[in-house]
Amino acid sequence: MSENQPRPHCNPKPRIPIALPAGISDPRMRLIVLLRTKWVNGTVLHYHFLGGPAAQQEAVRSAFVEWKALGIGLDFAEVADPGEAEIRIAFDQGNGSWSYLGKDVLGIGATEPTMNFGWDLTTDYGRTTALHEIGHTLGLPHEHQNPFAGIVWDEQKVYQYFTGAPNGWTRDQTFHNVLRKINTHEVEGSNWDPDSVMEYWFPAGLITEPAEFKDGLTPPGGLSAADQEWVRRTYPGLNGSTPTLKPFESVALSLVAGAQADFVIDPPSSRSYQLGTFGTADTVLVLFEEIDGEPRFLAGDDDSGEDRNALFSAKLIQGRRYVLRVRLYWAGQSGQTAAMYW
Incomplete structure (x- = not known):
């Protein structure tokens, strides 16, 4: 796929809403919303392939290995039974590429996919797609929707581009995946990382500010330094001994x-x-x-x-x-x- 050729983009599933009590304080709400998608560190996430070509499956396995190789406290294990898997992976070529965010996968029926890949993963762009969708399952949102990014869009061109081929999205999907700013409760820090694996590729003319991206934004692909820092901080390696908890001892x-x-x-x-x-x-x-x-x-x-x-x-x-x-x-x-x- 050439650099200027239109590319399909991830179309993630909407968040599963939670109901919080009225009157809850803003700092408390922010922490709950921010952290509720994150897994308990030390969890083994089991994944199952709902069919798919062998080469595509192997590309996803390699992406799991790449995340794990960062020394994080999570682990990933492939299982034969979809009922034992938190992550169920489909390869429906007519359904785009997407994933649910973080622990939202636990609310999906045991026979339904929680992640889908809609194009070839054996290319460089496909490798980044596999890393990107796993990033969603770890709790990472889209980087360009960071409310502190300062991106100014030519909204008419954004709608025109994403409602056309190869994405064919509705205006609502385009707004949800591109123009909508994530609530400040849902982001950590304030820096925008245009090199992130969670960043879209954009052609020229969609971004008007920052000026350096007027001619397009092409992330290098793969996991950026900031991606690696985030996942190591969120899921630090499990080092050292674990104390024993005895009954009746608080x-x-x-x-x-x-x-x-x-x-x-x-x-x-x-x-x-x-x-x-x-x-x-x-x-x-x-x-x-x-x-x-x-x-x-x-x-x-x-x-x-x-x-x-x-x-x-x-x-x-x-x-x-x-x-x-x-x-x-x-x-x-x-x-x-x-x-x-x-």
Whole structure:
């Protein structure tokens, strides 16, 4: 595909809305909205191919490997059963390329795709497309929709370009994917990265400001330095030992927004246990069981925006190993929280 040839673009699925209580403070709301798409670090994301040519599947596998090679705390594993996969990948050539954003994939039916590729992934542009869609699943939005980017569009030309071939979008789709600015609650920092893998390619004439992009914007492809910094900060590598959480012993947590605490649980007896947090913080609490060396999701709860604590019950078996992970959204009135199981 030549540099000036029109290119198809990612057409991501709309966000799944959440209902937050009336009267919630703006700082608390911002953190919940910002962090709710992010996975608990240490999660193994399972993916399944809903058919597709072998070469296209291999291109997607390579893109997962490239993200993982950055040393992040997430892992990716291919599974044969779509019911075991958080990420289900289709290759419908008539449906464009898209993905749901972050943990929104968990709200999609177990037989439905959460990601689709609508063109050849074995080209340089296709490789970037595969990295781009996985970026969405990790929680990254489109970079050009950053509200701090300062992009001024020739809106008539934008609509004319994207409603034509090869995208064939409606005006609503064009607005949603290009012209709409993301709410400031949903972005981290303020710098725009035109080299990001999450940035579109744009032909000449669509951008009027910044002036350097009047003749078009062509990202270099692949993961930019800022992409790599973001994913390492959001999902840092799991280094060092994990402390053991003992039953009936509350452990105080002092975390900043987005930070996480992890605990190993070796239950002293086989029975049903309660696992929960205490304090006024908003958290997501997730329990994994280690099966053949891989953490598999067992139970979890998210209390964000609610006047309660995360709490769930699970039957734990003596001799098996479990990992409890607590990720903080908002530190609450006291700035402190605690975790315990009993």
